[in-house]
Amino acid sequence: xxxxKSQTTDHxxxxxxxxxxxxxxxxxxxxxxxxxxxxxxxxxxxxRTRSNATCLxxxxxxxxxxxxxxxxxxxxxxxxxxxxxxxxAGARKLGMHVMxxxxxxxxxxxxxxxxxxxxxVDKDGNKRRHWAFPEVWVTCAYSDYNFKFMPEVLRELTSxxxxxxxxxxxxQGHGVCYCNxxxxxxxxxxxxxxxxxxxxxxxxxxxxxxxxRGVLSRLVVEWDEVMKAIKPHTSFIPNMGSVSLTEFDLExxxxxxxxxxxxxxxxxxxxxxxxxxxxxxxxxxxxxxRPAILITSIGPEEEYRWKDSVTTGAExxxxxxxxxxxxxxxxxxxxxxxxxxxxxxxPVVDSFNLHADLEPVLSQMTPTAExxxxxxATTLRHHGLDTRRAAEADDLGFYLALVEARxxxxxxxxxxxxxxxxDKFKVLILANATCLxDEQIxxxxxxxxxxxxxxAAHESSTRTPDxxxxxxxxxxxxxxxxxxxxxxxxxxxxxxAINGEHPxxxxxxxxxxxxxxTRLLAVDAAPDTSQPFLYVPDFPxxxxxxxxxxxxxxxxxxxxxxxAGGGRTVYIPWNIGAILWEVLAADHSRLxxxxxxxxxxxxxxxxxxxxxxxxxxxxxxxxxxxxVLNNISNPMMMKGPIxxxxxxxxxxxxxxxPAGKTVGKVDLLVAGQRLETSPVDGRLNVVVPSIxxxxxxHLTWS
Numbered sequence: 001x002x003x004x005k006s007q008t009t010d011h012x013x014x015x016x017x018x019x020x021x022x023x024x025x026x027x028x029x030x031x032x033x034x035x036x037x038x039x040x041x042x043x044x045x046x047x048r049t050r051s052n053a054t055c056l057x058x059x060x061x062x063x064x065x066x067x068x069x070x071x072x073x074x075x076x077x078x079x080x081x082x083x084x085x086x087x088x089a090g091a092r093k094l095g096m097h098v099m100x101x102x103x104x105x106x107x108x109x110x111x112x113x114x115x116x117x118x119x120x121v122d123k124d125g126n127k128r129r130h131w132a133f134p135e136v137w138v139t140c141a142y143s144d145y146n147f148k149f150m151p152e153v154l155r156e157l158t159s160x161x162x163x164x165x166x167x168x169x170x171x172q173g174h175g176v177c178y179c180n181x182x183x184x185x186x187x188x189x190x191x192x193x194x195x196x197x198x199x200x201x202x203x204x205x206x207x208x209x210x211x212x213r214g215v216l217s218r219l220v221v222e223w224d225e226v227m228k229a230i231k232p233h234t235s236f237i238p239n240m241g242s243v244s245l246t247e248f249d250l251e252x253x254x255x256x257x258x259x260x261x262x263x264x265x266x267x268x269x270x271x272x273x274x275x276x277x278x279x280x281x282x283x284x285x286x287x288x289x290r291p292a293i294l295i296t297s298i299g300p301e302e303e304y305r306w307k308d309s310v311t312t313g314a315e316x317x318x319x320x321x322x323x324x325x326x327x328x329x330x331x332x333x334x335x336x337x338x339x340x341x342x343x344x345x346x347p348v349v350d351s352f353n354l355h356a357d358l359e360p361v362l363s364q365m366t367p368t369a370e371x372x373x374x375x376x377a378t379t380l381r382h383h384g385l386d387t388r389r390a391a392e393a394d395d396l397g398f399y400l401a402l403v404e405a406r407x408x409x410x411x412x413x414x415x416x417x418x419x420x421x422x423d424k425f426k427v428l429i430l431a432n433a434t435c436l437x438d439e440q441i442x443x444x445x446x447x448x449x450x451x452x453x454x455x456a457a458h459e460s461s462t463r464t465p466d467x468x469x470x471x472x473x474x475x476x477x478x479x480x481x482x483x484x485x486x487x488x489x490x491x492x493x494x495x496x497a498i499n500g501e502h503p504x505x506x507x508x509x510x511x512x513x514x515x516x517x518t519r520l521l522a523v524d525a526a527p528d529t530s531q532p533f534l535y536v537p538d539f540p541x542x543x544x545x546x547x548x549x550x551x552x553x554x555x556x557x558x559x560x561x562x563x564a565g566g567g568r569t570v571y572i573p574w575n576i577g578a579i580l581w582e583v584l585a586a587d588h589s590r591l592x593x594x595x596x597x598x599x600x601x602x603x604x605x606x607x608x609x610x611x612x613x614x615x616x617x618x619x620x621x622x623x624x625x626x627x628v629l630n631n632i633s634n635p636m637m638m639k640g641p642i643x644x645x646x647x648x649x650x651x652x653x654x655x656x657x658p659a660g661k662t663v664g665k666v667d668l669l670v671a672g673q674r675l676e677t678s679p680v681d682g683r684l685n686v687v688v689p690s691i692x693x694x695x696x697x698h699l700t701w702s
Contacts, residue, residue, distance in 0.1 A: 013233050017164050018259045021053035021097040022359060023352050024293060024331035027087065028101065029057040029064055030308075030338070034077045037337030043090045045345065049352040053097040055167050055331070056087045059153050060102035061136075065161070069152045071111040088161055097164045099237065100157050104150050105139055105170035106130050112137045118145035121179040123196055128174075132305075141173025142182055142215050151226045158230040166227060167237045167261065172216055176208060186211055200382050200467050209381060217252040224256045239263045239295075250286065250415055259291040265333065266301035266311070266319050267640040273632040274403055274615045276319045277326030284327065284367060285375040285411035288421070294323035295331045298344035300641060307335045313347030315641035318632065320351040321694050325617050325630040327367055330355050354694060358669060361698055365619035365626055370605055371409040371596060372425040373398055376433040378414050378440070378465050394432035394458060397577030398592055400584075405593035406608040408616045408627075417443045422452060427599045430456040430475075431577040435463045441474045448478060448567040453599040455592075457572040459487055459521060473523070479571040480526035480561045489519030489575075493541035496574075497553035502532035504558060504570070504594045514587040516557065517574030525556040533558040533591075558591075560598065570595045609652035612691070613637060624700035626669075627653055631691040651688040653697050664702030670695045 025046055029037070046054065057064050063074045065084040075083075084100070091098050112119055120128040120140040128138040139145045154166055176182075178194055186194055189211055195204035216238075223236040239261055253260075262279045276294055283292040296319050299309040320330050332348050373395060383391045402409050412421055414433060417440055422428065428447065433456075436444075441461055448454060454475075461474030462483070473483045494516035498505045508514060513536055525531055534553035540546040559571040572595065580588040597604070606618055606627055617628040629651065636642045657663060657679050666675040666686060677686060686697050 013164070013231075015233050016258075017097055017233060018235075018291060021164075021259075022291075022329050022363070023049060023051045023355060024053045024055060024329070025049060025051040026055040026101070026295070026331060026333035027057065027337055028333060028335045029083065030336045031062055031075050032077050033337040034064065034075060034079070034081060034083045038339075039083075039086055039090060041339060042087065042337065043094070046091060046094055046096060048345075048349045049332075050356045051096065051352065053099065054087075054091045055099040055101050055333075056084060056091075058084050058100035058102055058157055058161075058166070060104045060150070060168075061106050063153075065157075067153070067156060069149075069156055071107075071114055071149070072153055073108045073111070085161060088163065092162055098162065099165040099167045100161065100163045101167050101169060102150070102153060102157075103169045103171075104146060105141075105174070106133075106136045107139055107145070108136055115145070115149075117179065117181060118143050118149070119179070120174065120177045121182075123176070123178050123194075125178065138174060140177045140179050140182065141171065141219075142177060142185070142212070143179065146171070146219055147222065151223065154223055154226045154236070155230065158227045158234055163234065165235045165237050166223070167239060168223075169239050169263075171219075171238060173212075189214075198383075198387060200387075206382055206467060213249060213381075217249040220252055220256050237261055254287070257290075259293060260287065261293050261295060261331070262328065263295045265295055265297035266299075266315070268301045268303070270639050272400065272403075273318050273322055273634070273637045273640075273642070274399070275322075276328070277322040277615055277617075277630070278399060280323060280326035280328040281373075281411040282375055285372075286377070286413040286416050288416075292328055293331045294320070294328035295333055296320050296323070297333055297335075298348065299335070310341045310344045312641045312643055313343060314644050316344060316347045317351045317645075317693060318634075318642050320348070321354065322615055322630055322632065324351070324355050324358070325615050325628045325694065327362075327617070327619075354670070358694075358696060361669060361696070362619055362626060362628070364623075365621045367410060368424070368618050368620045369408045369410040370425060370600060371402070371407060371427045371429065372412045373402075373409060373429045373431060374417075374433050375411045375413045376431075376435070378437070379433055379435040379463075382435070382467050393581045394575060394577030397580035397588070398429055398431040398457075401577075401580060401589040401592035402596065403613070403615060404589050405596070406614060406616060407593065407596060407604065408606050408618045414440055419443075419446070419450070422447045423450065425452070426601075427453045427455060427596060429596065430454065430460040432458045432575070433460045434458075435465050435467055436461045436474055437465045438474070444475060445478050448563055448569060449565050451566040453568040453570075453601065454478070455570040455572075455595050455599050457577055458517075458519065458575045462487075462521075476523075479559060479569050480529040481523040481556070481559055481571055481573070482526075483521065484524055485522035487519050487521045489517075491518055491520060491538060493547070494518070494520065494538065494574075495536040495549075496533040496557040497536050499531055499534045499553065502530060502560070503598045504532040504560065504591065506594055507590050508587065511587075513553075514591070515583075515585055517576055517579045519575040519578075521573040523556055523559070523571075523573050525559045526561075529556075529559050529561045531556040531559055558595070566601075568599045568601055570599050603656070605656040607654040609654070610648065610650055612648040612651060614648075614651070614691075622701075624664075624698060625655070626699070627655065627697040629653070629688065629691055629695045629697070631693055631695075645692055648691045651691060651695075653686040653688060655684045655686070655697075655699065657682055657684055661701045664700045665698075667698045668695055669698050 192204040615630040
């Protein structure tokens, strides 16, 4: 057996070790892998992908090392071997960082017999068998299993193996647990009984989400402290989905999570290619400087869970490359150490090597943009898994519209709305930030007073942080509107009419009205505002002979305002983002793009020409600027898997040269081409002949 405690890599065991862990290979073993898989194959994958870090199955549900912790189930196939230790040694010999993977979400019968209190209970009082493998039991994440048993596993791994961190999968539990301990602990903490539904109107549900957040945040602290007491440089790294930052106290994440893992392994259902990059923006929305890693599966990510399978190479690369575009570090995961299908290897090698080639330039730069979408963590915190994606529909619609408009943008969390964070952007978009506090509203008003602009839609600021309906729109005074009726809907066959000439109504020539939303808020507009669009009063959608308007357009459907400090505001009092996401109407995308451009009030610093759908990112430092162009033009861009890559035609990039800067070199990093071009009237115009998957226009200042 290889020596898993080799001292050849002591220089890597520092508190900031994670900064050099930028490409990850994860191997999740099946129980019989110890007698079937080929460790040499995986060491070769480490080398070919230029991986400098790995995450390896260690323990929890099954231990892949000779564990001595009572009731810690050890794989019956390891005999007197140590598969985990051998892989650790192989990785360390390559100078790689190592993270041990544990999964505490299920236990075997012996542990269940000894500790029935570790088992999760459903609302009918039944102990929960595993939904996919009924021979085992689902654990209660809030029980002594996580708070007493798992710390012993973490102690053993940290003491006995040369690791930098421990990564936990499925550690947050699976919804509400109704065991006796949860019932009494929740009642004592909140005064409520455990909720039987996820309705936002149910105060017990809101109390449970807050209670759960506190328990899980405490768990992160305790597991991290267990490890650091043994090896101070190590960390516990919780697995996170793309919305997990709403599930933790941010000060805990700030203190205990040196980097963030996004477990969003691929597209499912109807989902655009840019969704992986969105994860990076969402993480940066709260933690601008915290490294974030995107976990990508080599198989399809559908509800039928073909986990030991391979999707198309182009699909794998599209997901990884869009993460790279938006600053996410690549991590791929393979379930089962045996490899019956090797078609994933070359695509992963190609995308990982592309990241490695671009890393020396992009890693030294900071993402930047003139525009940001506000990530509504306060609103999303109230939603469970069943309702969260519906609650995100407005944000997804605005995101799609900006991608279509080829407008570079970032995100900023409503939990990080400091003046410094907001003032990085000239326009802030509130797609439907329903729940905002008085303090958050005041921060947005101050932002506009300093010259910032806001585009807000639908029910933004109509509720308090605890989801109580306000008597008025919280931002109404800023936006120049007064609510005259609560939001209503769903409504069919609605329209908004163009009202005079305004830049926001450009591009609709030939139409005097476009389709409206399905959920409408009625407002009166102040005298110092403009209303480029008005509501068309409702009229029937059947019988067909009755489908005609009875009244002239009236009531503001888009409200614009110019402010004394130079800022501008746009308010769209209907669900334009959500209905764009559902229906994909081009007019809604155009209206959002027009509203954002008008709010910006100037020519964008970066403009893209040509016929292509591109996900964009802009990065800067004192030495230069990079515009990252990710080609997502594909007939399958909204529904995976992508079959093949469709290269773009010619793409033009126009970049405003910052004041006081002189352009030195201009390179296409992926093509390896130096361009001879000079600025004209303060802008550099670059022609990119074609893009396969990714290209980077890199400017250096002389």
